[in-house]
Amino acid sequence: MNVRDLDLARRMAAGDEVAFDELFDRSFPALYRFAMARMNRDADGAEEVVQAALVKATSKIATFRGEASLLTWLCTFCRHEISSFYERAGRGRPTTELVEEVPEIKAALESLPALAGDDPGTSLQRKEIARLVHVTLDRLPGRYADALEWKYIEGLPVREIAARLALTPKAAESLLTRAREAFRDGFSALQAV
Amino acid sequence: MNDRDRDDSTTTTLPEISDEKIAGLLRLTGPRPAVPADRSSRVKAAVRAHWRDEVAGRSRRKTLWTAAALAAAVTVAIALGLARWWRPGGPPPAAIAARVEVGSATARTGEAVRSGSELKTSGADRLAIRLAAGHSVRLDVDTRVQVLSPRAVALYEGAVYVDSGGPDPLHAPGGGSIEIRTPAGEVHEMGTQFEVRIIDAAVRVRVREGTVSMDLPTGGLEVQAGRELEVDAAGRAHRGDVPTSGAHWEWIGAVAPMMEIEGRTLREFLDWFGRERGVEIRFAGAEPAASASNIRLNGSIDGMTLDQALESVLLTCRMGHRIDGNAILVEPLAGPRGSP
Numbered sequence: 001m002n003v004r005d006l007d008l009a010r011r012m013a014a015g016d017e018v019a020f021d022e023l024f025d026r027s028f029p030a031l032y033r034f035a036m037a038r039m040n041r042d043a044d045g046a047e048e049v050v051q052a053a054l055v056k057a058t059s060k061i062a063t064f065r066g067e068a069s070l071l072t073w074l075c076t077f078c079r080h081e082i083s084s085f086y087e088r089a090g091r092g093r094p095t096t097e098l099v100e101e102v103p104e105i106k107a108a109l110e111s112l113p114a115l116a117g118d119d120p121g122t123s124l125q126r127k128e129i130a131r132l133v134h135v136t137l138d139r140l141p142g143r144y145a146d147a148l149e150w151k152y153i154e155g156l157p158v159r160e161i162a163a164r165l166a167l168t169p170k171a172a173e174s175l176l177t178r179a180r181e182a183f184r185d186g187f188s189a190l191q192a193v
Numbered sequence: 194m195n196d197r198d199r200d201d202s203t204t205t206t207l208p209e210i211s212d213e214k215i216a217g218l219l220r221l222t223g224p225r226p227a228v229p230a231d232r233s234s235r236v237k238a239a240v241r242a243h244w245r246d247e248v249a250g251r252s253r254r255k256t257l258w259t260a261a262a263l264a265a266a267v268t269v270a271i272a273l274g275l276a277r278w279w280r281p282g283g284p285p286p287a288a289i290a291a292r293v294e295v296g297s298a299t300a301r302t303g304e305a306v307r308s309g310s311e312l313k314t315s316g317a318d319r320l321a322i323r324l325a326a327g328h329s330v331r332l333d334v335d336t337r338v339q340v341l342s343p344r345a346v347a348l349y350e351g352a353v354y355v356d357s358g359g360p361d362p363l364h365a366p367g368g369g370s371i372e373i374r375t376p377a378g379e380v381h382e383m384g385t386q387f388e389v390r391i392i393d394a395a396v397r398v399r400v401r402e403g404t405v406s407m408d409l410p411t412g413g414l415e416v417q418a419g420r421e422l423e424v425d426a427a428g429r430a431h432r433g434d435v436p437t438s439g440a441h442w443e444w445i446g447a448v449a450p451m452m453e454i455e456g457r458t459l460r461e462f463l464d465w466f467g468r469e470r471g472v473e474i475r476f477a478g479a480e481p482a483a484s485a486s487n488i489r490l491n492g493s494i495d496g497m498t499l500d501q502a503l504e505s506v507l508l509t510c511r512m513g514h515r516i517d518g519n520a521i522l523v524e525p526l527a528g529p530r531g532s533p
Contacts, residue, residue: 015248024237029228036226043232048342051236051308058244130222137225145225152219180215187218 004141006066013062024054027071030138031078037131038082049085053077071139136186144179151176239309290340294329294450295321306340313337314351319448328371328382329356331448333390347374352390354445356468357382357403377424378409385418386471388442394426401437401471438471438519446470446499454494459510460485463523466503470521477524481512485523 011019031053035046057077064073137145143165150156150164162172290310296302297318306312306322312332314320320332325343332338336351346353353373373380373389377396380389385403389396398407399421406415407422414430416422421435435441452465463485467474476482488510494502507513507523515522 012244013248015245020241020244024240028233028236029225032228032232033226043229047232047236051239052342054236054240055243058240059247129218133218133222134225148215148219149224152216153224180212183215 002066002069005070006064009061009064009066009070012058023070027074028054030071031074033134033138034075034078035082038079039085045085049078049081052081052084056081069139069141133187136183139186140179140182144175144182147172147176148179148183235307239307242309290343291322291324291330293320294323295319295331295448308340308342311337311339319444321448321450323450324371326371327358329358329450330354331356331445333444333448341374344371345374346371348389348391350391352388354386354388354442355382356386377428378407381406381408386468387416388445392423395423397421397423399435399441401442436519442471449499451494451497451502454490454506455492457490458486459488459490459506459512462490462506463521466499467521469499471519473520475517475520475522477522481523481525484510484512484525 008019008023012023028050031050032046035049036043039045039049053074054077057074064070137148140148147161147165150161151158156164158172158176159169161176162169165172165175167175290308291306293300293302293304293306296304297314297320299314300306300312300320300322312320312322314332314334314336316335319334320336322330322332322340324330324340324346330338330346331354333352333354336353337349338351338353339347339349341347355371355373357370370382372382375389375391375396376394380387380398383404383406385405386401387403387405388399388401390399391397398405398416400416400418402418404415404417406413407424409424409430410428414422416432419434419437421433423431423433425431446469449469452462454462463474476485490506490509492509494505497505503514503521508526511526512523513526515524
């Protein structure tokens with residue numbers, strides 16, 4: 001049960017503007033990337049389907065039960081809107097093969113931990129790995145993904161991350177630990193596809 | 194490991210992916226692609242507007258339920274039907290969903306209409322917009338709509354007329370069919386011209402060309418050209434005939450965006466006029482028909498009514514016209530050439 005997501009959905013259903021901002025700010029970038037990856041990088045199309053998905057999801061927010069995460073729930077709307085988008089246009093959906101959805105590519109995924117080391121692998125693999133890492137980050141709860149990016153990509157010290165999150169340095173360290181664990185779990189789950 | 198890394202207290206090492214490998218993986222792949230701020234803010238505004246309406250709609254529905262408890266069961270059923278539709282949760286796609294073609298007191302010609310925008314006309318003005326999908330949508334007086342997307346419009350009050358451009362590939366829009374959402378159901382066009390009007394609690398669909406389908410809670414119904422379908426508040430459907438031209442459609446011409454005739458042939462102009470008026474264009478012989486395809490027009494008909502435009506254009510081409518039933522007969526003018 002995703003208690004935090006369920007609480008967010010309930011607050012949104014009750015008309016809480018802060019909850020709306022939180023849900024949108026948290027989910028829109030992930031949904032947009034989700035749609036872009038499935039629509040041949042069609043930015044206008046992605047904007048259209050994500051808006052449609054969010055509109056429909058907000059209409060049904062009171063039915064969210066928290067069995068899956070809110071983002072997973074929203075992605076089902078997004079998937080449906082992508083299909084409708086191509087049906088309306090009289091075109092078939094692009095046959096984008098996404099690693100996390102195609103079991104045949106599982107073998108390539110098994111090399112991911114090794115590729116994370118010194119051997120960067122081929123550029124195609126790296127692109128796919130990058131996308132998978134980003135998918136994993138998008139699925140992390142709360143500010144975990146931001147914290148990991150600040151730490152490992154921007155190279156910020158923990159005290160700076162703590163300041164950005166309005167936490168004590170110790171609490172920020174703890175959050176980073178949990179973020180790494182969540183990332184590890186999420187990424188492992190993708191590998192297990 | 195640099196100084197900054199030493200600030201971190203890495204405590205857990207699992208066999209599959211170590212903390213160091215997580216760090217390496219993140220550095221290797223870089224940050225997640227940023228989402229353009231303008232897209233984010235546009236979508237947020239549209240979704241927020243819809244969400245606020247939803248929340249307000251739920252409050253209204255609660256009130257409706259309280260009142261319905263005192264009413265007969267049939268009233269409850271109607272209220273539920275309305276509540277189901279109340280604010281359509283439709284897909285509002287691209288940023289700019291339409292542009293105003295013929296403005297009014299509240300919307301300027303050329304103005305962009307974004308997804309989720311509401312448009313209203315008063316008792317004294319009408320409005321024409323062109324959806325980004327290519328369809329012309331005209332709003333009659335006292336009409337209120339919400340442009341949900343380049344392919345969907347919700348009609349709350351009054352009447353809209355839709356021209357999809359017809360089967361001619363030169364005029365057909367590229368974005369597929371569109372739908373008009375009403376309290377009674379959704380109306381889908383299939384290469385058509387049609388009107389959807391809310392009359393009290395009923396919704397009436399009149400088709401001038403082609404076919405439309407209407408999705409009702411009880412199933413889909415098709416309406417062919419020259420026919421009308423009225424769905425009353427109880428969801429009952431009534432069918433009837435309607436002429437495809439004449440007084441019923443008069444208001445459409447009053448808000449028709451004028452064709453840009455510069456460089457176009459007389460034939461193209463006449464085809465456009467015929468489509469706007471819902472009449473067939475005929476020629477009094479092969480010669481005027483051939484001339485119509487060869488004559489190229491200059492100037493502009495902006496500011497004219499449809500009939501004034503027809504008179505003026507034909508006159509400059511030394512032609513006139515007669516009304517012949519549901520057709521306009523175009524014929525050469527007798528006598529010496531007059532000055533246009």
